[in-house]
Amino acid sequence: MSNDTNTTNAATVSTINPDLLKERQQATFDVERITHMLDGSVSNTDRRRYLEAIIQRDPTGIFDNGNNHYLHRTDRHVRSMAKGVRLIELCRKLGIGNDDDCSGEIIQSPDFQILLEAVADDIPLALHWVMFQPNIVSLCDEQQQAEWLPLCRDWRMIGCYAQTELGHGSNIRSLETTATFLKQADGGMPGGSWIIHSPTLTSTKFWPGTLGRTANHAMVIARLIDGNGIDRGIHNFLVPLRSMEDHTLLKGVTTGDIGPKIGYNNMDNGFAQFDQVVIPRRNMAMRFASVDEDGNYTHNNNNDATSKVAYITMMQVRAMIVNGASKALAMACTITLRYSAVRKQGFAEDGKTEVQILDYTQQQHRILPLLAASYAFFFTGRKLWKQLKDIERKLIAASGGASDNFNQQSSVSKEQVSDIHATSSALKSFTTMVAADGIEECRKACGGHGYLSCSGLPELFTSYLQSPTVEGDNHMLPQQVIRVLLKLVQAVQQQKQNTNLDTYKSCNSYALVPSLQAIIQGRSEQCAAINAQDLCQLSTLLLALRHRAARLLLAVSYQLERDMTETGCSLPTAWNHALVAMAKASKAYSQFLLLQDFMEGILHERQNQVIGRPEVDVLSDLAKLLALCWIEKDMGDFLVDGYMRPEHASWIELNVLQYLSIVRQNAVALVDARDFSDFRLKSVLGRYDGNVYPYIMEAAQKDPLNDVEPGPAYEVALKRLVRDGVGVYSGTASRL
Numbered sequence: 155m156s157n158d159t160n161t162t163n164a165a166t167v168s169t170i171n172p173d174l175l176k177e178r179q180q181a182t183f184d185v186e187r188i189t190h191m192l193d194g195s196v197s198n199t200d201r202r203r204y205l206e207a208i209i210q211r212d213p214t215g216i217f218d219n220g221n222n223h224y225l226h227r228t229d230r231h232v233r234s235m236a237k238g239v240r241l242i243e244l245c246r247k248l249g250i251g252n253d254d255d256c257s258g259e260i261i262q263s264p265d266f267q268i269l270l271e272a273v274a275d276d277i278p279l280a281l282h283w284v285m286f287q288p289n290i291v292s293l294c295d296e297q298q299q300a301e302w303l304p305l306c307r308d309w310r311m312i313g314c315y316a317q318t319e320l321g322h323g324s325n326i327r328s329l330e331t332t333a334t335f336l337k338q339a340d341g342g343m344p345g346g347s348w349i350i351h352s353p354t355l356t357s358t359k360f361w362p363g364t365l366g367r368t369a370n371h372a373m374v375i376a377r378l379i380d381g382n383g384i385d386r387g388i389h390n391f392l393v394p395l396r397s398m399e400d401h402t403l404l405k406g407v408t409t410g411d412i413g414p415k416i417g418y419n420n421m422d423n424g425f426a427q428f429d430q431v432v433i434p435r436r437n438m439a440m441r442f443a444s445v446d447e448d449g450n451y452t453h454n455n456n457n458d459a460t461s462k463v464a465y466i467t468m469m470q471v472r473a474m475i476v477n478g479a480s481k482a483l484a485m486a487c488t489i490t491l492r493y494s495a496v497r498k499q500g501f502a503e504d505g506k507t508e509v510q511i512l513d514y515t516q517q518q519h520r521i522l523p524l525l526a527a528s529y530a531f532f533f534t535g536r537k538l539w540k541q542l543k544d545i546e547r548k549l550i551a552a553s554g555g556a557s558d559n560f561n562q563q564s565s566v567s568k569e570q571v572s573d574i575h576a577t578s579s580a581l582k583s584f585t586t587m588v589a590a591d592g593i594e595e596c597r598k599a600c601g602g603h604g605y606l607s608c609s610g611l612p613e614l615f616t617s618y619l620q621s622p623t624v625e626g627d628n629h630m631l632p633q634q635v636i637r638v639l640l641k642l643v644q645a646v647q648q649q650k651q652n653t654n655l656d657t658y659k660s661c662n663s664y665a666l667v668p669s670l671q672a673i674i675q676g677r678s679e680q681c682a683a684i685n686a687q688d689l690c691q692l693s694t695l696l697l698a699l700r701h702r703a704a705r706l707l708l709a710v711s712y713q714l715e716r717d718m719t720e721t722g723c724s725l726p727t728a729w730n731h732a733l734v735a736m737a738k739a740s741k742a743y744s745q746f747l748l749l750q751d752f753m754e755g756i757l758h759e760r761q762n763q764v765i766g767r768p769e770v771d772v773l774s775d776l777a778k779l780l781a782l783c784w785i786e787k788d789m790g791d792f793l794v795d796g797y798m799r800p801e802h803a804s805w806i807e808l809n810v811l812q813y814l815s816i817v818r819q820n821a822v823a824l825v826d827a828r829d830f831s832d833f834r835l836k837s838v839l840g841r842y843d844g845n846v847y848p849y850i851m852e853a854a855q856k857d858p859l860n861d862v863e864p865g866p867a868y869e870v871a872l873k874r875l876v877r878d879g880v881g882v883y884s885g886t887a888s889r890l
């Protein structure tokens with residue numbers, strides 16, 4: 155393991171907590187093989203460990219996170235910026251990004267992502283690579299890219315993505331910032347200009363990360379008013395905010411930080427107001443639409459494939475989010491499961507031996523399904539990434555063709571592009587919700603010590619809490635999922651009228667078709683398990699999740715139809731009535747996909763001999779536990795239409811208990827396999843050596859509140875109470 159070399163206080167193997175040692179000794183599989191599987195190969199693991207060591211041993215010491223909790227917000231912002239700058243300096247020294255396929259772009263190198271994670275702190279520059287640069291690549295034409303990308307590569311231009319306004323977030327059609335065309339003849343720059351303006355208070359850009367104090371440019375989303383005064387809706391504009399020489403604000407621009415947030419406070423999420431800011435005409439992102447020197451607006455003649463490539467590129471962030479959900483949840487599980495193995499409360503039957511809290515079934519029931527989910531998210535995140543890359547590759551190959559030949563020229567159908575949008579939307583929504591709730595559950599499961607900052611869990615939780623909101627609010631995304639899936643329902647419904655379902659064959663949602671057909675045709679699907687043993691087969695559990703997903707999807711379709719035909723509701727009203735059902739259907743679809751990908755992933759790794767039989771067994775146990783717990787939680791969904799019977803419900807409960815105890819044996823080894831260093835975990839409870847108590851005390855003693863005796867508040871306040879008697883009861887009547 156890399157962990158024992160990670161911290162300055164690292165324990166040697168001989169000082170590892172005996173309970174943790176015992177947990178590791180009883181593992182039934184090879185931990186390293188799963189680590190290699192998660193990294194992608196043995197050499198990837200070696201490379202990751204090498205890069206992590208570079209961060210941990212950096213001679214400047216800047217990456218030390220030991221004092222994070224004691225720093226004031228401003229100091230943390232400054233320090234994390236210094237980490238970001240040192241990281242880039244190190245990358246240049248190490249030649250990261252020098253490979254042919256990166257052409258000097260550090261952020262294109264997989265090593266950069268590893269180093270970023272190794273830093274284990276949020277870097278204020280992040281939106282530059284998460285949103286700003288990808289926007290230039292996707293939405294700007296070649297000439298614009300040639301001009302701006304080298305500046306980004308060299309970290310002269312540092313950008314953010316400014317879409318959300320004070321008054322509007324989800325409803326981007328109501329954004330108010332304007333970009334009004336000004337001809338040269340009317341006083342504009344040579345070739346024409348845009349005037350970027352915030353006409354109202356509510357049009358203030360509010361929330362963009364990196365905007366407040368860091369970025370010198372913003373990709374601003376504004377309403378385009380062309381030279382003929384026509385509002386063309388929202389478009390992207392590259393707006394300089396600050397001088398690239400001395401970082402001073404440019405004329406007409408006001409920006410600042412939006413203030414402390416629940417978490418993610420290294421980051422300067424910002425506001426910006428524009429007072430008639432003039433930028434060149436060519437600062438409009440012009441790949442898909444352009445405006446000429448006379449202010450005439452045109453949609454560029456890109457074929458469908460080209461626009462879909464841009465769309466797919468942006469969607470890749472979603473795959474990263476699913477993978478991020480896996481890692482964040484796995485970190486929380488690592489902390490909580492190691493701590494649960496070390497922490498003892500209550501007595502065993504002999505009345506003397508104390509019980510590891512991990513042995514309580516309730517503790518297992520709270521944490522082990524989350525551990526299983528973190529593995530499921532890994533397999534799905536990886537598959538989603540591969541699917542998106544594959545579609546992107548095929549679309550790029552087809553992008554020379556004309557728009558109307560799109561389906562013929564490309565092996566990617568329009569249905570497939572919509573389908574991957576639905577898949578990624580459903581998974582983003584579900585996995586980030588599970589991860590956010592799961593981290594908090596892990597925190598609570600550590601009792602009082604989980605409430606300590608030094609447990610690492612509060613910051614993990616509060617930083618992660620943004621994920622359900624950003625990149626599509628989790629409660630909005632199900633609408634997009636259902637909008638796509640309803641077309642599949644329609645195609646299945648119209649099948650008798652010769653509608654071709656073949657176009658859906660390479661779609662993820664096609665897997666729902668057998669259940670959709672059965673339900674539509676009135677053939678009742680029923681769970682075939684005849685005993686508890688049957689009901690823990692992965693294939694049986696997957697069929698149950700498929701049936702439920704299909705049924706809930708059809709329920710949305712029927713509800714919309716009923717509302718509109720029987721009660722005469724308009725579509726928007728019926729749609730609003732169906733929102734709750736949509737959320738349920740989207741979640742059910744995600745669970746089906748996740749289990750299916752988990753099963754396929756295990757098989758794939760086995761076939762490629764990345765893992766052996768013992769690893770297959772332990773991963774299959776995890777997959778079973780996950781599916782059983784999901785079904786147990788929503789049992790009503792499976793009983794309501796008779797898919798399952800009451801005896802199935804009791805078998806599920808029995809099986810949950812059985813698989814909790816099976817998975818429990820390998821719980822610590824399964825989190826060890828994630829190979830999070832102590833440096834990354836930043837948790838006294840989750841330490842690899844399990845020496846929890848000395849380090850809790852060390853953290854307490856380090857608190858600056860303990861620096862002076864008799865306490866910093868004594869002289870300025872407490873003394874007046876205790877010694878000077880301001881609180882002494884004088885017996886007089888109230889004067890209020």
Ligand SMILES: Cc1cc2nc3c(=O)[nH]c(=O)nc-3n(C[C@H](O)[C@H](O)[C@H](O)COP(=O)(O)OP(=O)(O)OC[C@H]3O[C@@H](n4cnc5c(N)ncnc54)[C@H](O)[C@@H]3O)c2cc1C
Pocket residue numbers: 281285315316317318321322323324325360361362363418423620623624625626627628629630733
């Ligand atoms: C940490 C953080 C970082 C961010 N970074 C950026 C950034 O870099 N750039 C940027 O531009 N923005 C950024 N944002 C803003 C983010 O994109 C928005 O917060 C998000 O899109 C949600 O919009 P909103 O906050 O206006 O919520 P609202 O749209 O006001 O939503 C509030 C509630 O209403 C519900 N709701 C709204 N409309 C509907 C509807 N039609 N149907 C059903 N329910 C509805 C939502 O589900 C939600 O529960 C960031 C936000 C956070 C918290």
